[in-house]
Amino acid sequence: MDFNDYSAGDFHDELIGPGGRPRAASRALWKYLKNLDRSELDERRAACELAAMVAGITFRVYFEDTGVDRAMPFDLIPRVIALREWQQIEAGLKQRVRALNLFIDDLYNDQRIINDGVFPADLLTGSVNFREQCRGFSPPLGIWAHICGSDLVRDAEGTMYVLEDNLRIPSGVSYMLENRQVMKRVFPELFEDSGIQPIDDYASQLYDTLASLSPRPADYPSVVVLTPGMYNSAYFEHAYLAQQMGVQLVEGRDLVVDDNDDVYMRTVAGLELVDVIYRRVDDEFLDPEVFREDSLLGVAGLMRAWRSGKVALANAPGAGVADDKVVYSWVPDIIRYYLGEEPLIKNVPTYRCEDPDQRAWVIERLDELVVKPANESGGYGMLIGPRSTKRERKEFAKLIEADPRNYIAQPTLALSTCPTIVQGGVGPRHIDLRPFVLSGQETYVTNGGLTRVALKAGSLVVNSSQGGGSKDTWIVDTDR
Amino acid sequence: MLSRLAENLYWHGRYLERAEDLARLINVNAHLNLDLPSGLSAGWEPLVRITGNAARFKAEEREAGERQVVRFLLSDEANSGSLKATLENARENLRSARDLLPREVWEQMNGLYIKGNEQLTGNLSKRRRHEFLRELILDCQQIAGTLLGCMSQDHAYDFILIGRYLERADMTTRILEVRGYDLLPDDIENLSPYESIQWMSVLKSLTGYQMYRRHVRLRVNGNDVLRFLLRNDEFPRSVMFCLRALEALIEGLPGEDDQALRAITRLQRTLNETKLVGLRGEPLGKLMDKLQIELAETHDAVRQTWFPSL
Numbered sequence: 087m088d089f090n091d092y093s094a095g096d097f098h099d100e101l102i103g104p105g106g107r108p109r110a111a112s113r114a115l116w117k118y119l120k121n122l123d124r125s126e127l128d129e130r131r132a133a134c135e136l137a138a139m140v141a142g143i144t145f146r147v148y149f150e151d152t153g154v155d156r157a158m159p160f161d162l163i164p165r166v167i168a169l170r171e172w173q174q175i176e177a178g179l180k181q182r183v184r185a186l187n188l189f190i191d192d193l194y195n196d197q198r199i200i201n202d203g204v205f206p207a208d209l210l211t212g213s214v215n216f217r218e219q220c221r222g223f224s225p226p227l228g229i230w231a232h233i234c235g236s237d238l239v240r241d242a243e244g245t246m247y248v249l250e251d252n253l254r255i256p257s258g259v260s261y262m263l264e265n266r267q268v269m270k271r272v273f274p275e276l277f278e279d280s281g282i283q284p285i286d287d288y289a290s291q292l293y294d295t296l297a298s299l300s301p302r303p304a305d306y307p308s309v310v311v312l313t314p315g316m317y318n319s320a321y322f323e324h325a326y327l328a329q330q331m332g333v334q335l336v337e338g339r340d341l342v343v344d345d346n347d348d349v350y351m352r353t354v355a356g357l358e359l360v361d362v363i364y365r366r367v368d369d370e371f372l373d374p375e376v377f378r379e380d381s382l383l384g385v386a387g388l389m390r391a392w393r394s395g396k397v398a399l400a401n402a403p404g405a406g407v408a409d410d411k412v413v414y415s416w417v418p419d420i421i422r423y424y425l426g427e428e429p430l431i432k433n434v435p436t437y438r439c440e441d442p443d444q445r446a447w448v449i450e451r452l453d454e455l456v457v458k459p460a461n462e463s464g465g466y467g468m469l470i471g472p473r474s475t476k477r478e479r480k481e482f483a484k485l486i487e488a489d490p491r492n493y494i495a496q497p498t499l500a501l502s503t504c505p506t507i508v509q510g511g512v513g514p515r516h517i518d519l520r521p522f523v524l525s526g527q528e529t530y531v532t533n534g535g536l537t538r539v540a541l542k543a544g545s546l547v548v549n550s551s552q553g554g555g556s557k558d559t560w561i562v563d564t565d566r
Numbered sequence: 567m568l569s570r571l572a573e574n575l576y577w578h579g580r581y582l583e584r585a586e587d588l589a590r591l592i593n594v595n596a597h598l599n600l601d602l603p604s605g606l607s608a609g610w611e612p613l614v615r616i617t618g619n620a621a622r623f624k625a626e627e628r629e630a631g632e633r634q635v636v637r638f639l640l641s642d643e644a645n646s647g648s649l650k651a652t653l654e655n656a657r658e659n660l661r662s663a664r665d666l667l668p669r670e671v672w673e674q675m676n677g678l679y680i681k682g683n684e685q686l687t688g689n690l691s692k693r694r695r696h697e698f699l700r701e702l703i704l705d706c707q708q709i710a711g712t713l714l715g716c717m718s719q720d721h722a723y724d725f726i727l728i729g730r731y732l733e734r735a736d737m738t739t740r741i742l743e744v745r746g747y748d749l750l751p752d753d754i755e756n757l758s759p760y761e762s763i764q765w766m767s768v769l770k771s772l773t774g775y776q777m778y779r780r781h782v783r784l785r786v787n788g789n790d791v792l793r794f795l796l797r798n799d800e801f802p803r804s805v806m807f808c809l810r811a812l813e814a815l816i817e818g819l820p821g822e823d824d825q826a827l828r829a830i831t832r833l834q835r836t837l838n839e840t841k842l843v844g845l846r847g848e849p850l851g852k853l854m855d856k857l858q859i860e861l862a863e864t865h866d867a868v869r870q871t872w873f874p875s876l
Contacts, residue, residue: 316662329665340568354572354721354872355820 087119087127087512089505094514098244098502100165111168111562114280118273119163130272131507134162137268159555160265162272165504165517165537169283169563175238175246175521176531178430181421183234183523186251186408188424190230193407194220204423205416212440212491213413214461215254215406217369219376223393225402226299227526232400233292233364234523235259235535239434240502247434247499249518251417253401253409255366258556259522260323262536263288263330265558281563283533288522289330292364295526296331299398300361308358309333310351312341312365314383324366338367343387349397362398363388369403411460411494412438439486439493448495449486452479455495457486470546472498501546504557506539516540518548519559534559567666572725573873574663579729581656582675586706587737588649589699591616592636594771596696599632601763610635616737616744617647636695641686649702653682668716671709678705724815728868731815735808736861738795741771743854746792746846765791772803792850793842805857809834812864819872826867833860 092102101112108116122130167175192198193216199205210216235256237249266285270277293309300307313324315337328335340351341360350357365372371381373388391397407413415436421429437455439445448455457469469482486493503514521535537557538548548554591613599607611630614623617639626644628634641650657679664672685698710730717723745768765786769775774795781798782790798804813830840853 316658325662325665329669334568335662335665336568337570340570352569354567354569354725 087122089116089120089512092505092512092514094503096242097500097514097516098240098242099514100167100240100502100504100517101163102505109166109168110564111560112166115164115166115276115560118276127507131162133272134160134268137271159541159553160268161506161515161539161541161555161557162269163505163507163512164269164558164560165519166560166562167534169281169561170565172283172534172561175431179234179236179521179523179531180529181425181427181430182236182248182251182417183231183525183529185421185424186234186253186417187229187231187525189420190253190402190405190408191224191228192424194404195222195224199420199423202423204419209412209416209440209491210407213407213410215369215404215410217404217407219389220402220404225392226301226395226398229299229525230402230405231408232295232299232402232525234525235520236523238431238519238521238535239499242500242502244502245432247432248417249434249499250411250414251409252520254406255320255368255401256520256522257320257323257366258520258536258538258550259288259532260326261556262522262532262534262559264326265536265556269558281566283561283563285533288532289327291524291530292327293331293333294528295524295530296362296364296398296400298526298528299400301395301398302361305361307361309362309364310336310341310360312336312338312363312367312385314338314367314371318366320366327364338381338383338385341385341388343385343391347387347391347394347396349385349388349391360397362400364400369406372399372403411436411458412440412491415494434496434499437495439490439495445486445490448493449483451495452482454498456498457482457493457495460492460494470498499546504537504539506541506557508543513543515543516546516548517557533561567721567725569873571663571666572721573869574659575666575722575725576729576868576873578656578659578663579726580733581652581659581729582706582709583730583733584647584737585649585652585656586703587734588617588639588652589702589706590771590773591741592639593696593699593703594767596632596692597770598764598767601767602760612744613639616740618740619645619647637688640690640695641688648686650682650686653679663722666722668712670712670716674705674709674712678702678709681705721819724819725872728812728815731808731811732861732865732868734803735805735812736858738772738803738805738808739854739857739861741768742792742795743851743858746850746854761788762786768795774801774803777801788846789843792845796837796842806834806837809837816868821871823871826864826871829860829864829867833857833864836860 089102089106092106094102101108101116103109189199193210200207200210231253233256235252235258237252238246239249240246262285296309297307309331310333311324311328313321313335315321318324325335334351336351341349342352342357343349349360349363351360367383370377371383373384373386374381375386376389377384389403392399392403415433415438418429418433421427437444437448439448448457452469453471453474455471457471459467469478501516501518504517505512506515517537517539519535519537522532524530537559538550539555539557540546540548541553541555550556595610595613599609609630610632613635614620614630619638622645623638638645638648640648642648645651657675660667660672660675685694690698713723713726745764762785765788766775768791769778769786772795778786778791778794781794781801784790794801795804797806799806799810801807809830813827816826816830836856845853
């Protein structure tokens with residue numbers, strides 16, 4: 087593979103440093119790749135694609151009501167981070183999630199942070215993810231977001247920022263695990279004696295986290311994964327995690343709540359008690375008794391069972407109140423308020439459109455900024471200023487004026503790049519990183535996470551629903 | 567184990583067995599037609615009847631030639647029981663239950679499905695078709711082997727096997743029903759070499775020829791083939807073998823309701839109490855009909871006991 091013409095321009099490149107020389111943590115990888123000729127590379131690439139296809143790594147994209155299965159694009163050049171840098175990021179993520187959990191628990195109970203005048207009360211009333219049904223309740227250990235996926239990006243100076251926190255039902259971890267499996271199959275020689283930190287214990291860590299929430303700690307806990315079903319875009323992941331943890335993957339119709347508020351699943355041997363539910367169904371569909379009545383995906387009575395402590399739900403209903411993009415802009419203050427510490431990882435500077443001054447400033451500079459709705463995910467409903475047309479900006483200004491609480495704006499980030507296989511060689515493509523943080527009795531952060539890559543040259547959109555792909559992520563110990 | 571998944575695995579077992587049986591039928595029929603003079607050949611129409619598609623196929627008013635029948639059985643969009651659709655069903659039922667099985671099984675099933683989708687396009691040449699179907703049979707066997715060698719013999723496995731054996735018993739009766747009509751000569755003593763060839767093809771469609779020769783030393787004849795494929799205890803594609811396997815599997819499942827077990831016992835009685843010597847034509851057809859009805863009743867009993875509609 088030829089790196090001679092490779093240049094990321096003004097962007098920070100994850101693998102190649104100034105002067106076209108590899109960064110310390112990626113030196114071994116760079117040497118290896120440099121010595122691969124085109125046919126060897128093609129051979130490995132074909133093996134990768136086949137392995138992914140046979141493993142059934144698919145991602146469902148919704149298009150005009152018909153889901154289409156397609157293989158999730160996977161790029162075989164990994165993204166590398168030095169272990170020493172990673173340890174700092176890991177500490178920052180733990181700090182952040184701890185504060186966010188304290189914040190959620192406070193919002194549903196005493197609301198000290200509001201009473202103390204740190205967080206504005208009207209933000210809460212305007213939040214679509216605040217669940218009245220959760221008021222006055224605190225789940226076991228006071229933890230609401232047991233599984234958190236925060237998106238990290240690096241700017242041109244090489245600084246890592248948190249771009250957003252996903253506290254509802256973050257997905258992508260199965261691709262992280264599968265990507266590693268595929269890489270180990272195709273490049274076994276790279277993993278020998280290379281100091282790449284393992285990631286394979288995620289499923290056991292997830293299981294331990296979930297088991298630690300059981301309302302019947304003396305028993306061997308019965309943990310299940312609740313999926314909306316086969317046609318959900320992340321079904322592959324639900325099945326994968328259930329399999330890796332050795333627990334049942336259930337749908338709403340498999341569960342029933344009795345008059346005693348106990349939750350059971352329907353099995354070939356009759357009804358079986360359930361202790362912990364890792365639910366991958368949105369709040370609104372969770373329980374037709376409490377939320378949407380027309381939901382066929384949920385279980386009638388589940389909220390009763392949860393509030394009476396008969397079953398644990400991960401993540402807890404209502405946890406999404408803290409992954410609202412407006413709340414995001416307050417996270418540094420939230421960390422300072424609950425922990426009395428300075429945030430270890432920075433937020434991307436964020437402008438809140440509900441503030442009239444900031445709104446006016448944002449609308450003037452729509453062509454420079456990225457504007458995001460507070461509660462969409464997957465890159466939907468965004469305006470990327472520098473790539474927008476005049477008409478789009480005009481429309482967006484109207485949207486913002488109509489519902490200012492729902493919008494935030496951020497500077498267009500010069501996302502870092504990573505060498506990626508492209509037509510006719512290797513080229514820089516923009517990437518982000520989604521590590522996963524587990525919070526139960528212990529806190530655990532994945533070694534790395536899922537690196538998403540925008541496969542189109544120059545594109546900043548890495549979401550898999552919008553044609554993004556993924557890469558394996560290596561945390562490499564260079565001090566061995 | 568979840569009732570819903572038990573049902574999915576049961577259907578996976580059925581569909582995969584159906585795919586394999588369909589492949590065997592087509593390949594053996596092609597061979598048979600090559601061996602027979604054209605006047606004696608039953609052609610391809612019997613395959614439409616064996617698979618229970620006579621009405622649907624006729625409704626289209628087409629000629630029952632090799633090209634039409636094979637295309638109908640392999641990939642016709644109008645045939646919901648085509649090999650292509652059967653593979654898709656086998657895969658879809660496995661998809662939701664994949665976390666209960668060794669990972670390799672899903673990979674094999676997925677690979678088989680992808681291969682089927684690529685090759686079953688309606689334009690398969692005869693030679694490629696033969697090769698594809700031969701591979702498909704081996705692929706199905708590979709999945710069965712992986713399950714046997716790598717999967718805990720738990721209830722999930724039991725339900726796959728129940729589906730497989732019910733389907734297999736059903737298919738054996740269908741083959742005998744249709745072939746029995748076509749083939750049994752009026753004068754049973756006076757077997758022409760061609761009739762012997764035809765019975766051999768029945769055995770071969772069930773990969774039973776070699777095993778038959780080991781059990782029955784006489785030359786291939788209708789009475790012995792019938793007895794072998796219906797009552798033999800040791801050959802895994804005989805109806806009795808399937809019934810005994812089903813009996814043992816069903817006895818091991820949880821629950822108070824014994825309607826499935828009773829249905830199996832009834833089937834065994836039907837099979838044991840019928841005189842097989844000289845059975846042919848209409849009476850043979852009636853017996854196979856009866857067995858098929860009782861197999862369908864067993865299916866209902868299994869469904870009501872372990873996966874009542876959720």
